[in-house]
Structures are given as structure tokens and as C-alpha cells.
Amino acid sequence: MNATTDGRDPWSPTRRRMLTRHVLRWAGDALAVFLVVSSVFLHGPQQAPPSASVVAVIAVVAAALLLLFRRRWPIPVLAGCVALYGVASVTGTVAPGIILAVAIAMFGLANRSTRRITIIAAAITAAAVFLLSVLGAVVSAADPRMVQFTLAVAFAAAAGDATRSRREYIVAVTERAERAEQTREAEARRRVSEERLRIARDLHDTVAHQIAVISLNAGVASSSLESPERAQEALSTIRSASRTVLGEIGALLALLRTEDPDAATMTPPSGLGRLDELVEQFAQSGLAVHLRVEGDPGRVSGAADLVAYHVIQEGLTNALKHGTDQRAHVLVEVADEQVTVVVTNPSIPSAHDARRDTAAGAGHGLIGLRERVASVRGVVETGTTASGYRLAATLPLAKERP
Numbered sequence: 160m161n162a163t164t165d166g167r168d169p170w171s172p173t174r175r176r177m178l179t180r181h182v183l184r185w186a187g188d189a190l191a192v193f194l195v196v197s198s199v200f201l202h203g204p205q206q207a208p209p210s211a212s213v214v215a216v217i218a219v220v221a222a223a224l225l226l227l228f229r230r231r232w233p234i235p236v237l238a239g240c241v242a243l244y245g246v247a248s249v250t251g252t253v254a255p256g257i258i259l260a261v262a263i264a265m266f267g268l269a270n271r272s273t274r275r276i277t278i279i280a281a282a283i284t285a286a287a288v289f290l291l292s293v294l295g296a297v298v299s300a301a302d303p304r305m306v307q308f309t310l311a312v313a314f315a316a317a318a319g320d321a322t323r324s325r326r327e328y329i330v331a332v333t334e335r336a337e338r339a340e341q342t343r344e345a346e347a348r349r350r351v352s353e354e355r356l357r358i359a360r361d362l363h364d365t366v367a368h369q370i371a372v373i374s375l376n377a378g379v380a381s382s383s384l385e386s387p388e389r390a391q392e393a394l395s396t397i398r399s400a401s402r403t404v405l406g407e408i409g410a411l412l413a414l415l416r417t418e419d420p421d422a423a424t425m426t427p428p429s430g431l432g433r434l435d436e437l438v439e440q441f442a443q444s445g446l447a448v449h450l451r452v453e454g455d456p457g458r459v460s461g462a463a464d465l466v467a468y469h470v471i472q473e474g475l476t477n478a479l480k481h482g483t484d485q486r487a488h489v490l491v492e493v494a495d496e497q498v499t500v501v502v503t504n505p506s507i508p509s510a511h512d513a514r515r516d517t518a519a520g521a522g523h524g525l526i527g528l529r530e531r532v533a534s535v536r537g538v539v540e541t542g543t544t545a546s547g548y549r550l551a552a553t554l555p556l557a558k559e560r561p
Contacts, residue, residue, distance in 0.1 A: 188227055191263050195223035198256030214250050218243045222260035229267035234280070237264040241284060245291040258308050261288065262315040269319025281316035285309045373397050396444065429472075430464040431456040431491065437472060438489070446479045447486040454493025462535045463554045467491070467500050470539075473528045474502025474550040482506050482547070497555050505547040528552075 196219065222243045229236040240261045247254040265284060269277040288308050377397060434456075438448045459467060471489055478487040487504035525541065532539045537554040 184230075191226045191260075192223045195226065195256045195260045195263075196220060198254075198259060215247050215254055218247045219254055219256040219260075222257045226260055226263055226267075229264050230271070233264070233268040233271050237261070237268050237280065237284065240264045241287050241291075244288060248291045248294070258288070258311055262311045265312055265315040266319040266322075269316045270323050272323075274320055277316050277320050281312055285312045288312065373401060429468045431459055431467055432464075433468065434471065434491070437468070437475070441475050441479060441487075444479060445485050446475065446482075448475060449486070449488045450491075451489070452491045452493075454491075454498075456491060456493060458493055459498050459554075459556065461557060463498060463537075463556060466531050466535050466537065466554055467498055467552070469531055470500045470528060470550070470552040471502060473525065474500075474504075477548070477550070478502065478504035493556075495556075497553055499551065499553050501549065501551040503544065503547055503549045506543075 198219065222240045225236050225239045225243075240257060244254065244257040244261060247257055261284065265281060268280055272280070285308075289305060292305060292308065377393070434450070434452075438450055441448050471491075475487055475489070479485075482504040484505045487502060490499070490501040492499040492501075525539075529539050532552050532554065535554055537552055540549070540551045540553075542549060
């Protein structure tokens, strides 16, 4: 079976990597011990009197065994190997195996310590090997083997530090890549969330008015069954509004399916330039709209133009759904630095209460409208007046560059 009793895979990639790491460590330890111990049999204790041969062999074997603990205690192992070299030197023996053990211990220390500690340890180790060799009268200060011993320690320190630096570099690069991936994922989620919110707003702006028209005329038709002409007129309006909303939804879906936002399927953007068309649509739905424009609407452009249009659309839709007398007033006032849009309509107290609930957050239309206005640093005001309900928005205009 390939799984243990608790359901874990004993040969998962993580376990395989751990097993490979342990095998490599064991192989490295075995190779280090073999190289150090074999030096005794290959070269023998050089310049050693017969009585010191046994001591030298014991020192070499002890140094080899110390290397097994270099990962857990790198500094004590290095110090122990240097001390064993001193023991061999006192007996008048040149032991290349112990120098090799010192170099391996130096590599292990540099591979697991900071550069500062590595430099200090390498300098102390090289000085200790030099002094012990001279004091033990093993070799003279001018002997070429002194240069070899010192270079072995220095090379081991440099190789260990380079290995540590490379490992830290790889870890740092991996962490940066992971952070960058997480940042990209977070940015992608944020963009998806914003896009979903934008689609919800556009869908509401596209169909809310026509659905309100259909609902209102359905009520008129049901209450006018005894008057065929009025019922026929209401049903005709419902049919026209249904076609319109289906066409608008189809255009929106075509826009969502396209990969190019500037493709030909994109509908013309709404703005104050299409205000007359919007008023005409509501007039066909039975809402008499009195429009007053002060200033030059052509100065309103970009996001402010689009938001101003949607403010009027939302206000007239609410007037059609909740207002009385089927009339509304729209004021567009374009000043030097801002444009103010005001939509008012008569309403009854119960509608006032419902509209207050909507403004408090119950209605998705005003929630989306507030977010649209806030996106251009504008301000929305809603509430009741002596004559009915008032929706006003003040939008700053982009400053023209000289």
C-alpha cells in the first residue's frame, strides 16, 4: 500500500525531500570521516618518533569523530580539532588529516554563522595552527606547508561563507517571489471585486428604470380592465419597455463577453448630452419632467458627466416609483468648479418614510449612487422637503490646464 494507516502518503514530495536531505548529510559525514582517517594510512604520521605514532593516530581518529557533531556545535568542534592538532604537534607529528578536519570544521562554521564570526574564527584558527606548528617544532615558519595549512583554513572559510550567502540569496529570492505572487493575487481579487461592483451598478442603471415602468403600467393595466383603451395603452407601454430592457441587457452582456473594452459592441456612454433622451423616456412612461439647465453642460466631461447622468436617472426612477402627481423637477447648475444636480418630486408621507429607509441603506440604487458620487469626490444629499422629496449631488469639475 502507498499510504499509512492515518491516511498520509509516506512518499509525499515533502517526505522525499527530507529523506534526500538526511541521506546527503550521512554521505557527507561518511566522506569526511573517510578522508580524515585515510590520511593516516596513506601518509602516516610524518616526522613522528615511534612512541608518538599511537598518539597521532588517536588524535586523527578523534578529529574525524568530532566532525560528526559539526552541524550542532560548529564552534566547539572547530576548537576541538585545533586542540587535537596541538596535541599532535607536541608529539612532533605533522598530521595532514587533522588539518583537513580543521578545514572541514571551518567550512561548517562559516556555512552556519555570520560573515563577521567567520572572519574572526578563520583568523584565530589560522594563527593557532601557525603558532602550534612553530611551538611544537613540527615545521619552521618558512616551511611551504605552513602556507598550505593557512590557505586550507582560509579557503574553507571562504567556501563556507559563499555557500551560506548563496543559500540566503535563494531564500530571499523565493520569499520575494512568493510575496509578489501574493500581491498579484490580492490585486487580482481586488480588481475582480471592483469589476463585480461596477457590473452590478451598470446593470441596475440599465434595467431599473424600465422595470419600474413595467411594474407601474402593470398596475395600471390590472386596475383598468374595465377600460380597454387605457389597459391597451398600459400593455403597449409594458411591451415597449420590455423590448428596451431586453435590448439593453443584451448590449451589456455583449460588452461583458468581449475581450476588448473598446470594441464596437460597446454602447455609447451616457452623459448630460443624452439628458433630453432620458427625459423623453420618462415622459413616455407617464412622468412629466420639468428640466432646467443653468450654465454650459458641455463643460462637464469624463466621470463627472457620467455620474451626473446617473444621479438624474436614479432620481427620476424613484420619482416614478414612489412619487405622486407623476411629475418631477430636474435642475442642472454648472458653475466654475462644480456641477450641481437636483431632482425633486412630490411624495406622500409614507413614501417619505420609505425613501428615508432607502437612503439609510435599504435600497441598492442609492447605495450604488453614493459610491459613484464618492468615486469622483462628490457629495450626495437626500431627504424630504415641504413639497416632497429631494435628491441632490454636487460634483467637482476637473480643472482645465492652461
